[in-house]
Amino acid sequence: MxxxxxxxxxxxxxxxxxxxxxxxxxxxxxxxxxxxxxxxxxxxxxxxxxxxxxxxxxxxxxxxxxxxxxxxxxxxxxxxxxxxxxxxxTASSDEIYTYNKAALINSTSYRHIYPPVRACTNPHCSHYRNNHETLTLTDPSTHKATLHTRDHGALPVYTTSLSCRKCHRRYYNDHYVSHESRLRVYYTGVPDVLQVAKHFFIESALLEVFANGMVFGWISASNWARIYECALAEPNPHMRNNRLAFSASHAVLTSLKSIAADWNLEMRDEDVLNGFYLYSLLLDRAEHQGILVLPDDESRQRDRLQPALAERNKAMEGTGQEHWAHACDLCFIVFEDDAGNLLKMQSAHCDGDTIGHRCCKVHDCKAPLPSNRDHHCSKHTHLALECAVVECTAKVVAGHRTCADSAHRALETAYFSRGKALFQLRSRLKKAGVAVPNDSLLPGDNVEDDDEVIIEASCDGKAEAGNRTLRAYFGARRTHNEQLIMRSCGVILARATLFGSESVSAEFAKRVFPTPESTPEFFVFDNNCQLDKHQRSTKDTHFKNTGKPVDVFHFKCKHKLTDLHCQRYCNPAAFPEFICDGKWRFNTSICEQTNVWFGGFISIVQDMEVTRYNFYLDEMIKRRNRYIVAQLEGKGHFPWTIPRQTLFPKLV
Structure with a gap:
């Protein structure tokens, strides 16, 4: 103008x-x-x-x-x-305050949220128009809502949905609902604003900030909610949080809360987490040119997301990570042999981290728990009525976790005494001004919900049998570890949960490298000696062309000189092509370094339901991989172009 x-x-x-x-x-x-x-x-x-x-x-x-x-x-x-x-x-905070002060009483607002379409998108409907500038949708329904933004904090807004009177579809800002199927169908692409709960909306730009804070800062949803409330929800947070320091120059601070008494502007941790999952699903569908479809019922948002989360988890197994076929000059080396032929050398590295989710107490049972408060899956619920002492199948006494045997009851008493003593010790630490890492055990809490605890005691048996040791398992069981397979440059190829222990059957590795073309020349694993023994004994030839050295750190610290098989087949020095100019060609300690990052999620995911747990960790890996690849490209570590169909023809 x-x-x-x-x-x-x-x-x-x-x-x-x-x-x-x-x-x-x-x-x-x-x-x-x-x-x-x-x-x-x-x-x-x-x-x-x-x-x-x-x-x-x-x-x-x-x-x-x-x-x-x-x-x-x-x-x-x-x-x-x-x-x-x-x-x-770009409106200022003062302009938004002034506008909304006048608008809210007129049932409208700054950033009034509407559907992105004005005409029915159902091609079988007579109200269908391919020109969405023309209005054929009617019957507006307007409600109060809250919009959490990145730049302007929490805004009281109104949201309006529209309906088609012919096919009875109702259109919202990020999805429409079919009257017949009762399905919530999201529009293609990723909208600027997502509905994360009933009448609660979050900008995609803010959800991107949340996601990156989770990846690189290990910030939980509850802590993100606190950070948002303290530093982003209202303008001038530095003044609001330090009123004594700024009282002279800014005695009055405008607040949208003062003109929106009927709005709940609080950011909740469940909104952060549900928003993160919904945003990630929409990104995934957009990247694969798909459409997200969820059930539209009265269930909670977290339950509504479950089927789509489970579907993406299944797609991530084995070769599902987008950088599974990654290759760069830090993990993929091309050299000439004595005859002048070009050969490739590629390494993969495997290790576990003791992150885990709650699982059935039956060893290696992979069936999901009905809820995180349960200790057994649906198939093994009857075992909850048996004594917690190993090998004792007697029924528990009402109100106890053990049978009537006095020796068994003594173990139970020791278990609950442990909880009381732990609480008392934590109380003393607090009085002394020492930070307490885990504040979950409070007076009156049920100690049964604690993690699995193994208690042992000596029991006097018959004279000819001597003393024997009783072992009792209390609390909820957790999976053994999370196994990662990665390249020596730090790109993670895959993740899998091991329920029992670090298995030597190599099934996880076979899912990640399912064809002869995909197997690496070297597979570095701290338990390779057992893996190699197992494969030789079972005549498993899947990795016959793969060297299996143990990484340098574990080989020096945890593998015996007397283990001849290990020294012969798994000593890294036994692979001369693995060494160049007296140095290792590949970073054999990459797993230990990566576990420093991966282990930071243990406190965030430890109480997550298994579907959300798997999705969360896979998404963290996906985002970190993108960052690692961008860093590698910036440093010039991409001399090779490796078409997926060339190296892995059977998977394309």
Whole structure:
């Protein structure tokens, strides 16, 4: 908008002289803030209406402190053509406060949330239009809502959905619901705003901040909610959090909470986590040119997401990570042999980290628990009625975890005494001013929900049998570890949960390298000696062309010189091609280094339900891989172009 445009409008509408320059510029800015609201009500949104809707005109008059609404309509008549095509503005916090103070009482708001379509998208419906500037949707339903933004904090807003009277689809800001199928079908792509709960919305830009904080800062959903409330939810957080320091210069701070008493503007940890899962699913569908479909029922948002999370988890198993076929000059070496032939050398590294989720107490049972408070899966629930002492199948006494045997009861007493003693010791630490790492055990808590505890005691048996040791398992059991397979450059190829122990059957490795073309020349694993023995004894030839050295750290510390098989087949020095100029060609300690990052999630995921647990860790790996690859590209570590179909033809 040029000055000539303004002068021309003033000449055509002399009544505008009642406004000063500041009032005029504010009218123009507030009108741009209201433009989307006005446009969505038009039958044809390409043209501005001749007059403003009454609620919008009233809102602008109140925001500008103008008593004459006709003056607002005159301003609109003068500038409507220019305003309709004007670029979107970036509103300040003060402008949002002033606008919403006037708008909320008129059942509208800054960032009023609408569906992205104005016409029915069902090609079988008579109201279908491929030009979405034309309005065929009707029956608006408007509600109060909260929008959590990255730049302007928590905003009280209104949200409106529209319906098609012919096919009865109802359209919301990020999805539509079919009346017949009762399915929630999300639009293609990733919207700017996601509905994470009923009447709660979060910007995608803010969810991206949350996701990166989880990856690189190990920030939990509850801590992100606290950070948002303290530092992002309202403008000028440095002043609000330090009022004594800023009281002289900023005695009054405007707050949207003061004009939105009927809105719940609080960021909840469940909203952060549900938003992260929904955002990640939509990104995944967009990357694969798919559409996200969820059930539309009365269940909670976390339950509604479960089927889609489980589907993505299944796709991630084995070769599902997008950088599974990664190769760079830190993990993929091409060299000439004595005859001048080009040969490749590629390594993969495997190790476990003791992160785990709750699982059935029966050893190596992979069936999911009905809930995280249960200790057995549905198949083994009857075992909850048996004594907690190993090999004792007697029924438990009501109110106890053991049978009536006095020796067994003594173990149970020791278990619960452990909990009480732990609480007492933690109380003493707190009084001494020492931070307590785990504050979950409080007076009256049920100790049964604690992690699995093994208690042993000596029991006097018959004279000829001597003493024997009793072992009792209390609390919930956890999976043994999370196994990672990665390249020596740090890119993680796959993750798997081991329920029992670090198995030597190599089934996980076979799923990651399922064809002869995909197997690496070297597979570095701290338990390779047992793996190699197992494969030789079972005549398993899947990795016949793969060397199996133990990484240098574990070989020096944990493998005996007397183990001849280990020394012969798994000593890294036994592979001369693994060494160049007296140095290892590959970083054999990459797993230990990566576990420092991966282990940071243990406190975040330890109580997650298994489906969300698997999705969360896979998403963390996916995002970290992208960062690692970007760093490698920036440092020039990508001389090789490795088409997936060339190295792995049977998988394409």
């Amino acid at each position: 040029s000055l000539q445009d303004i002068v021309s409008a003033l000449q055509r509408f002399p009544g505008l002289s009642a406004l000063n320059f500041h009032g005029l510029t504010q009218f123009l800015r507030y009108s741009c803030m209201a433009r989307e609201n006005v446009a969505f009500r038009q039958v044809n949104s390409r043209r501005p209406p001749p007059v403003l809707p009454v609620d919008i005109a009233t809102t602008l008059a109140s925001a500008l402190n103008v008593a004459d609404i006709q003056l607002i309509q005159t301003c609109w008549a003068a500038f409507k053509e220019l305003l309709w095509d004007h670029p979107a503005i």
